[in-house]
Amino acid sequence: MTDLQKTPFVRELASSDRKTRDKALASLTLFLRSRTDLSLLELLKLWKGLFFCFYHSDRPLTQQALAQSLSYSLVPTLPRSSVQRFLRAFWITIGREFHAIDRLRLDKYLHLIRCYVGVGFEVFLKDGVRVSDEQQGQGKKRKREQEEESRTSEKGKGKKNKKRKAKQESQPTTEQSMENEDDKNETENKSKWSVLSSYLSILEEGPLCPRNFDPDQQQKHDGSDSSFPMPHGPDGLRYHIMDIWIDEIEKVLEFDAEDDNEDRNAEGKRKVKGDVPMDLLLRPIEKLRTESPHKPVRTRAAETLDDDRLVEWGFRSRKSDSEGEDGSDEEWGGFD
Secondary structure, eight states, X not given: OHHHHHSOHHHHHTOSOHHHHHHHHXXXXXXXXXXXXXXXXXHHHHHHHHHHHHHHOOSHHHHHXXXXXXXXXXGGGSOTTTHHHHHHHHHHHHHHHGGGOOTTTXXXXXXXXXXXXXXXXXXXXXXXXXXXXXXXXXXXXXXXXXXXXXXXXHOOOTHHHHXXXXXHHHSOOHHHHHHHHHHHHXXXXXXXXXXXXXXXXXXXXXXXXXXXXXXXXXXXXXXXXXXXXXXXXXXXXXXHHHHHHHHHHHHHOOBOGXXXXXXXXXXXXXXXXXXXXXXXXXXXXXXXXXXXXXHHHHHXXXXXXXXXXXXXXXXXXXXXXXXXXHTXXXXXXXXX
């Protein structure tokens, strides 16, 4: 805390002079990359300055460049031990200050939010897909080795065969070892996406929380990271995040080269490369659709989940008109 208090980051980031802000931003980037022990309180103070640094930025090109610098240029370079705290501080600041953004500056903050939704997917989803591809390659190699062993064990007859059978009775069979391997892969799959799941929990706790106000939420903090209340933000913030959710997922996904051509398969689907946990990615939107007390939020969440691209990628099936009519929400409209 003492080192942070000595640095003039917060004051200079909120300066109205562009050169002062740019210099402070460059120094802050180096500072964050070298520090892994920053608490959430310290990061909240930094984000207070970053918020007003962005507030003073003018002209569309300058605003877009600053949004890229604060998100795609900064977040992937942060230490993995502090990146989630940094993102939590961002969403706390946005939820707390969103009501105070005037209409003239709203568009640039919506662009900053889009950048942070996208960089979150880039950091946590892309790394998971890369690890998944490596694990799949190793799994295929182990499977080939097991198949070769099973083929060699079937060769030979007579006494040698009997001796092998006796050994196989005392040792696990190939099928049992493959089942154990599947259980191991399932455990690795859960641990692989645990970081992504914890990041989505931050969003479910904050801007994508089904309720605008939680009376049971702790209002006082004792200095620990978990004691800081996460503002839920207005419904307008939820609408914007739901509008861009599938767009930002699409930017991170990789598709097979043959599907990028105009000649797609008969069903018009594009095959996604790698193991993508789409059910996990859509979990916050699904919670809004089922748990939100406001019908407009539930309707917007349902529209997000019914995006044609999810059908095109093979993660969802297209609903018939009869299913849509049966599943429509009915809300009491008051007395006539």
